[in-house]
Structures are given as structure tokens and as C-alpha cells.
Amino acid sequence: MLSKSTLLHLRLPFSYFLLPAYLFALGISPNLSEKNLLWSFLIIHFLLYPASNGYNSYFDKDQKSIGGLKNPPPVTRDLYYISILLDVLAIVLSLIYINSGFAILVFVYGLVSKAYSHPSIRLKKYPIAGWLTVVLFQGAFTFLMCYEGINALPFENLLHSKVVQSAALTSLLLCGSYPLTQVYQHEEDNLHGDRTMSILLGVKGTFYFALLFFSLAVACFVWYFQQFFSMQWAVIFLLFLIPVLIYFTVWFALVVKNTRKASHSLAMWQNFVAATCLNGFFVYFFIETSHILQL
Numbered sequence: 001m002l003s004k005s006t007l008l009h010l011r012l013p014f015s016y017f018l019l020p021a022y023l024f025a026l027g028i029s030p031n032l033s034e035k036n037l038l039w040s041f042l043i044i045h046f047l048l049y050p051a052s053n054g055y056n057s058y059f060d061k062d063q064k065s066i067g068g069l070k071n072p073p074p075v076t077r078d079l080y081y082i083s084i085l086l087d088v089l090a091i092v093l094s095l096i097y098i099n100s101g102f103a104i105l106v107f108v109y110g111l112v113s114k115a116y117s118h119p120s121i122r123l124k125k126y127p128i129a130g131w132l133t134v135v136l137f138q139g140a141f142t143f144l145m146c147y148e149g150i151n152a153l154p155f156e157n158l159l160h161s162k163v164v165q166s167a168a169l170t171s172l173l174l175c176g177s178y179p180l181t182q183v184y185q186h187e188e189d190n191l192h193g194d195r196t197m198s199i200l201l202g203v204k205g206t207f208y209f210a211l212l213f214f215s216l217a218v219a220c221f222v223w224y225f226q227q228f229f230s231m232q233w234a235v236i237f238l239l240f241l242i243p244v245l246i247y248f249t250v251w252f253a254l255v256v257k258n259t260r261k262a263s264h265s266l267a268m269w270q271n272f273v274a275a276t277c278l279n280g281f282f283v284y285f286f287i288e289t290s291h292i293l294q295l
Contacts, residue, residue, distance in 0.1 A: 005073040006082055009057040010050035014068035017275045018049055018138065021170050023282035025146035027289060028166055031153055039097040040149025047090035048106055052113035054083035059117045064188045067181055067271075070264055099152050105145040112137045124194050131197040134178050139171030162228050169220055173278075176213030179206045180270060183262045203259045207252045214248070233285070240281035247273045 022044060026037075053068070058080045062072050087110045094103035115121045116133055124130045144158050144167050157163070182189065182198035183206045189196050198206045218241065225234040247270060254261040287293060 002082065003076055003078060005076055006054070006079045008069060008073060009054050009075060009079050010082070010086075011053040011057075011068040012046065012050055014053060015045040015049045016279075017067075017271045018142070019045065020173075020275060020278035020282060021139070021142045022146040022150075023279055023286065024166060024170060025143050026150055027282050027286040028162060029147065029150045031151040032290070033152075036098055036150055036152050039093065040102070040146065043090050043093050043098075043106065044146060044149065047086045047093070048109060051083045051086035051090065051110065054079050054086070055114055056117040058083065059119060059122075060192065062188055064185070064264075066185070067268070070268075094149070098149055101155055102145070102149045102152065105141070105148055109137060109141065109145060112141075122194070124196070125192070127195050127197045127200040130194075131178065135171050135174045138178075139174040140167035143167040143170040165224060165228075169217065169224055172213065172217040172220055175217070176210035177271075177274065180210050181267060182206070184264045184267050203255065203262045206262075207255060211248070211252070229289070236284070237281055240277050240284075244274045244277050 022041065026032075057066070057072065058075050060066070061075055064072075066072055090106050090110070091103050094106045112133065116123045116130065123133045144163070147163060147167075148155075148158065151157070179196070179198040179201060182196045183203060185196070186199050186203070189199060197209075201209050218238070221237055222234040225231070225237060251261070251266055251270060254266075
């Protein structure tokens with residue numbers, strides 16, 4: 001039976017913040033099936049992500065707020081074993097219900113997440129390497145993994161221009177947003193000897209960095225929708241992002257006046273607003289482009 005501590009450290013609700021990559025992949029998928037949709041969604045969001053969260057928490061042993069947990073309880077040994085079990089289940093179910101290609105991508109994701117946290121490697125303590133790892137693997141790699149899980153096509157299909165560019169855009173979104181998730185953890189990360197990207201940039205520098213990449217990502221998405229769909233979709237995308245821009249602007253103004261406003265609660269609200277707007281857009285995009293409601 002799962003202890004309360006272990007269940008909390010799996011941080012199941014945190015998968016909501018990572019859902020945009022899956023929904024984006026769904027929106028451009030050509031080979032939909034109910035079985036693949038169900039199993040890829042469950043494997044990624046209820047096994048793979050929680051396994052990564054739990055493994056990370058076990059080795060971090062944070063005493064202050066972390067993503068998805070304001071007051072993390074002490075970790076126990078069973079968290080380690082449960083995180084490994086969830087990883088194994090994710091791989092086995094991928095082989096049984098989808099295909100070996102998806103299982104390989106799930107396996108690689110699990111390995112990288114362990115390298116990010118494990119003390120013998122701990123990519124997390126290196127600002128550039130840690131940032132690039134998250135940007136590439138929670139971004140482009142995760143998009144490709146989701147796309148493969150949804151479509152179950154041969155790997156060469158992942159090299160199509162629209163798929164590659166979509167994966168790159170997913171990483172671009174994370175370039176600026178990921179350091180924002182570290183901005184309230186400077187004290188805790190310093191205690192662990194982890195020099196994160198946000199520590200390297202400083203509190204205000206993290207916000208300028210996020211603004212730079214957010215602007216770049218938005219511009220690239222506008223180009224992408226013009227290139228593969230229509231200008232109308234670019235405009236709709238911009239409209240969905242208005243709440244994100246408003247929240248970020250207000251939060252940034254508060255931080256400029258008082259850096260203590262770079263807090264866990266405000267950072268989690270930023271994540272929630274951004275994830276909700278992106279999830280909403282990609283759901284709408286999927287419904288309209290797939291014409292699923294007309295079937």
C-alpha cells in the first residue's frame with residue numbers, strides 16, 4: 001500500500017503542466033486510434049511522469065516547496081522502489097499495447113530523468129547541462145514520444161518536416177518557462193550544491209530570460225501556423241496566450257519591486273495559467289482540425 005508521503009511525491013496533478021506536449025502531438029497526428037490514445041495517455045501521464053517525479057524527489061529530499069508540493073513530506077525508501085516499478089510498468093505496457101518504438105522512447109526518457117537527479121551524475125547541478133536536458137527531453141523528445149505513442153508509426157515518420165518543427169517548438173516553449181520553475185528554489189538548490197539556470201541568471205534575470213524566449217517562441221509559432229495551417233490559427237493561438245502575458249507581466253512587476261514575490265505559489269499559478277491556456281488551445285485545435293465532432 002502506498003504511503004501518503006510517496007503518493008504526494010509522485011505529484012500526479014503536476015502532469016497537467018506537462019500535458020500541452022501531448023495535446024500538441026495529438027493535434028497533428030494522422031493515425032488516431034482509441035487504443036493508442038488511451039494507453040499512450042495513461043502510460044505517459046500516470047506512470048512515466050510520476051515515476052520521474054518520485055525518483056527526483058527521493059534523491060533531492062527537499063524540505064521546502066517544490067513543483068506541485070508546497071510542503072513536501074520527508075521521503076521514504078518505498079518512494080524509490082515505487083518510482084522504479086512505475087518505470088518498468090510504463091515500458092512493459094508500451095510493448096504490450098503500442099509498439100517497441102514507443103517502449104524505447106519511454107525507456108530513454110526514464111534513463112535521462114534518472115541522470116538528471118541521481119547523485120552520481122546529477123545533471124541538475126549544472127546550469128547549462130540541466131537546462132538543456134529539460135528543454136530537449138521534456139520538450140522535443142517528449143513531443144516525439146507522444147507522437148509515436150498516439151500514432152504507432154515507424155520511426156522514420158518522426159523525421160517529417162512538420163513533426164520535427166513541432167518538436168522544436170515544444171522545446172522552445174520550455175527554454176524560458178523552465179528557469180521560472182526554479183526561481184523560488186534558490187536557497188534550497190544552493191543547499192544541495194545545485195547551480196541551476198535560474199541561480200545563474202538571478203531572480204530578475206530569470207524573468208528577462210523567460211520574456212526573451214517567450215517572445216521568440218510566440219513568433220515561431222505564428223510562423224509555424226502560417227506555414228502549415230493558416231494565419232487564422234496564428235491569431236487564435238495569440239488570443240489564447242493573452243492571460244499568460246497578463247499574469248507574467250503583473251508577476252514580473254511585483255518581482256521588480258520585491259524579489260520575495262518570486263515565490264512558490266506565484267510560480268505555480270504561472271504554470272497553471274500557461275498550461276491551461278496551452279491545453280485549451282491545443283484541445284480546440286485538435287477538435288477543429290480533426291473534425292472529430294462531425295464523425
